Amino acid sequence: MAMSTTAADPQPVGLRERKKRRTRDALVDAAHRLFLCHGYGRTTVDEIASEVEVSQRTFFRYFANKEEVALAVLADAEEAFLGFLRSRPAAENPLEAMRGAVREVWQSVDRGAGTGPAALELFELIESTPTLLAAHLRHTIQQEAEVARILAEREGLDPDADLRPRLLAAVFGTVVRISHLSYAAGPAADGHSMTGMLDLIERHFDQLGPALAGSWR
Incomplete structure (x- = not known):
């Protein structure tokens, strides 16, 4: 016999989590709109919460402060990158695996309506806001x-004894950051499409080997 749901029954976990995710996403979207319109420093937590019609207390259930909500999109993308990297085929060499993981991240971003251009605007906001830039670099x-x-772990190495994993991670992160900044600052002839962003990242990675090992003269 089917059980009826009453007001006293707890909501299904799936529905509850989806509602929490929608609230979190709404706060992030509202924060970014306000930051881009009024500036990071002049936007308050109260204004962000009011935009979504929730209380300040609700805001702090999701984010510790303005800095955290400003960096939420990038934090989510970075977490997705780590997940994609862990699941890349074992036969790929480290650089191939990282390139594949970045490609998967941007393709997933492209599938989110309006998320791609917003992410590029966020890069510019971070670079122009010392507080956010410092926090982003720490992260x-x-x-x-x-x-x-x-x-x-993929290569069976000891990262404390073998510098290659740390060196590649640092170089790779720098190439991605330069690509993002170059694309965000360039002409928006293609509407800042994610395809254009990926093409630029791929071109930069194609130059990585020659840039490090080839003659600079």
């Missing part, structure tokens, strides 16, 4: 350490 260092650990 990037932490992610590089995790990337190095994943690469070392």
Whole structure:
């Protein structure tokens, strides 16, 4: 016999988690709109919460502060990158695996309506806001350490004894950051499409080997 659902029954976990995710996404979207319109420093937590019609208390259930909500999209993308990297085919060499993981991240971003252009605008906001840039760079260092650990595990290496995983993680992160900044600052002739972004990243990676090992003269 089917059980009826009453007001006292707890919501299914799946529905509850989806509602929480929608609230979190709405806060992130509202924060980015306000940051881009009024500036990061002039936007308050109260304004972000009001935009979504929730309380300040609700905001702090999801984010510790403005800095965290500003970096949420990048934090999600970085977490997705780590997941994709862990699941790349074992036969790929480290650089191939990282390129594949980046490709998967941007393809997933492209499938989110309006997410791609918003991510590129966010790069510019971070670079122009010292507080956010400092926080982002701190987080990037932490992610590089995790990337190095994943690469070392894939290759059966000791990252404390073998510098290659850490070196590749640092160089790779720098190439991605330069690609993002170059594309965001360039002409928006293609509407800043994710295909264009991926093409630029791929071109930069194609130059990585010659740039490090070839003659510069």
